[in-house]
Amino acid sequence: GNSVTQMEGPVTLSEEAFLTINCTYTATGYPSLFWYVQYPGEGLQLLLKATKADDKGSNKGFEATYRKETTSFHLEKGSVQVSDSAVYFCALRGGAGNNRKLIWGLGTSLAVNP
Amino acid sequence: NAGVTQTPKFQVLKTGQSMTLQCAQDMNHEYMSWYRQDPGMGLRLIHYSVGAGITDQGEVPNGYNVSRSTTEDFPLRLLSAAPSQTSVYFCASSAGLAGITDTQYFGPGTRLTVL
Numbered sequence: 001g002n003s004v005t006q007m008e009g010p011v012t013l014s015e016e017a018f019l020t021i022n023c024t025y026t027a028t029g030y031p032s033l034f035w036y037v038q039y040p041g042e043g044l045q046l047l048l049k050a051t052k053a054d055d056k057g058s059n060k061g062f063e064a065t066y067r068k069e070t071t072s073f074h075l076e077k078g079s080v081q082v083s084d085s086a087v088y089f090c091a092l093r094g095g096a097g098n099n100r101k102l103i104w105g106l107g108t109s110l111a112v113n114p
Numbered sequence: 115n116a117g118v119t120q121t122p123k124f125q126v127l128k129t130g131q132s133m134t135l136q137c138a139q140d141m142n143h144e145y146m147s148w149y150r151q152d153p154g155m156g157l158r159l160i161h162y163s164v165g166a167g168i169t170d171q172g173e174v175p176n177g178y179n180v181s182r183s184t185t186e187d188f189p190l191r192l193l194s195a196a197p198s199q200t201s202v203y204f205c206a207s208s209a210g211l212a213g214i215t216d217t218q219y220f221g222p223g224t225r226l227t228v229l
Contacts, residue, residue: 089156104157
């Protein structure tokens with residue numbers, strides 16, 4: 001079945017550092033890929049998504065490129081801020097039947113220090 | 115729009131008690147779902163609904179009931195609370211019927227402790 005693996009946290013960075021959170025997946029067909037973010041004490045919200053190979057999703061300075069050849073969707077940001085401290089979830093949804101379930105990674109906690 | 119709302123924010127129960135977690139959305143979304151979030155286990159789907167009168171089980175449905183009498187509301191009932199149900203519960207909705215590109219909109223969560 002479909003699955004998502006993302007790097008374990010916690011990740012601790014200083015402000016203005018470069019961020020990469022790795023996410024790889026296994027899936028049949030052509031899934032859509034998502035990054036959701038959960039700020040402290042809040043529910044999850046969509047950060048960005050990509051729906052086909054080579055698409056780049058971007059939002060709030062974050063980017064992720066859907067790479068089918070490496071089955072990856074790594075999240076990057078060039079210069080993190082304290083306000084980016086949150087838990088980041090990679091997710092996948094496939095195309096048909098049970099594969100339409102949204103499959104979640106375990107989340108990666110990011111702490112940004114001033 | 116208020117989006118997805120959940121009540122209560124916090125709840126403490128004793129083992130064996132029952133309660134209902136409320137969820138409502140004002141976006142006219144057909145698809146609604148309940149997740150639980152536990153440390154080291156990510157998000158797990160409890161139940162979902164693709165429209166009023168239609169519900170189905172997710173991956174961890176035991177001990178929970180749902181109903182969907184209106185498009186807006188999707189309450190989650192704990193029949194006889196157990197310590198293993200201590201968790202943070204999130205309700206989510208989306209416009210499409212679990213379509214491949216659909217965005218999920220989450221409520222703020224209910225933190226439940228069962229003693």
